[in-house]
Amino acid sequence: MTTPGVDPVALSPIDMGVPWKGISFGLATAIIWGTWPVLSRFGVQQSLLAVDVAMLRFLVSGLVLLPLVLRRGHGGLGWGRAMVLAIGAGAPYALVTILGFSYAPAGHGGLIIPSVMLTCSTLGGWLLLKDRPNGKRLTGLVIVLSGVVTIGSAGTMAGDGFSMLWLGHVLFASGGMLWAVYTIFSRKWGADPLHTTALVSVLSLALYGPVYLMMQGTALVQAPIEELLLQGIAQGLVAAVLALICYTKAVALLGAGRAALFAALVPGFSALFAYPILGEVPTTRHLLGLALVTFGMVLALGIRFGRSRTKLPPMPT
Template identity: 25%
Template sequence: MKRGIGLLVLATILWGGNYICGRFLASALPATLLNTVRWAISTVILFGLLAIKKKRIPIFVMWKEFLILGFFGIFAFSTLNYMGLRLISASQAGMISAANPIAILLFSLLVLKEHISGKAWLGTLVSLAGVILLFQGKHVVSASSSVFGEIETLLASLAWGLYTVFGKKYGKDTDPLTMTAGASFYGTLLSALSCIGTVQPGMIHMTVSAWLAVLYVSTLASVCAFYAWNAGVKMLGASKAAPYINLLPVCTVIFGVLLLKEQISGTSLAGGLITILGAVLATL
């Protein structure tokens, strides 16, 4: 139990850093290419770990399961987040990510047929009100803040909810490392295909710092975080794991203020706090 909780907390902290790097890399790489490079490196590492453990990955036998996980968790979730971070601040994106546990609850009901309590539905409504208020707030630092960036980040939350519940469903047949590697393989292929016709050489502006950021998102925010999350979900279950994703917006805001010197408007802060409050209420 304690080990599962520790893994979930570690995953959210590492993902908080991913938002910071995603914002930092917004001008260095197109979102689709960033996600492709990130997960291509991660896939090589994951397959290497499986080889060390002498495990064979059923890349073709479980292609359907891996493709679904790769689409929602690797391709859609990550790409949409990086697209959103080109238009809004890391702190704002982090607060919108408070909708993640709500998405997990809803899809746990629809996909896993898990029972959702009345308190959970009340928390969902509170979080929805917070998201609406958050969308009304204007970020102080980013003049390019756009509703499109907010929508992209919110869609990423929905993708994460589907990834989590499908991960719980398919996790019964495989271990977390194999599941993450399989999803990474197919997610990378989808990301690479999305680069066709959308990426031009002139859109790439890499520096030493940018490469270090790519290294972080490819290892700690990918391999380590996804493995930790999948392992934690397998130990505790999707609905019990949901509350721990509430740490993500908190970590992201703290990192954004300390590392990127971001500032948050009163309306955005209020909306974010209400969203987090609703998520906590929904997942108690």
């Protein structure tokens, strides 16, 4: 979809009453994660290119979070490790995924990116962190991948303006793999979520900004102001910063197990918002893939409604 996120420890469930405040933060997080693919595709359908949208993302978030990096430096993480995380969740991730929305529907991106991320981060965690998934999680991953294959076999859809649908899917999958790199190593290194977000945004601005200027010059300032404001706010503030705050609050109020449920809602929200905003009507194949992925995510995330040891990977935005 995101935003560098957190790897929370298990928290006890709320015992008294319905935790409406936590539910509100969880829904807000899922809506932001689900809206990000839609607004990204909307951006590249207008006068902006994928490189422009990526630049707006890190221009805004990098400047907003720069004071935090100036005050804390790398925060004990080390600049080398910070660079690895910036590759996984920074400019490379943003470029490949946003470019993918030039070739494939937002609903497909909202499904493929988190599915591939969840699968790769689970398998990578098994190999590198010795976090062996149980049978239920592995079954969930198989179901998730079957949903991705269902979407991936949709054909060229040339009549709907998606003659290179396969390329969009490849780019989405590549983005999911990059975010898995971030997920695995942020967990391995115990990275602080807010400071990691700041490091990724500032490093991406510092490294991608000069490259963008050499490639595009002042093309960005020639775009309509309403497009710049929409993408700057949506990408740089809402997706990069606000989603992290809402997600962290949801985990604190609900526990990791309950908060994981909202991640499973992301593909559905993407498809839901893509219809009125972009006019993307989901096909039967898309709906089938969506159902498989959502059900598989519930299993793979180990969602339970009591005390849980679920460790939820951050959803990509």
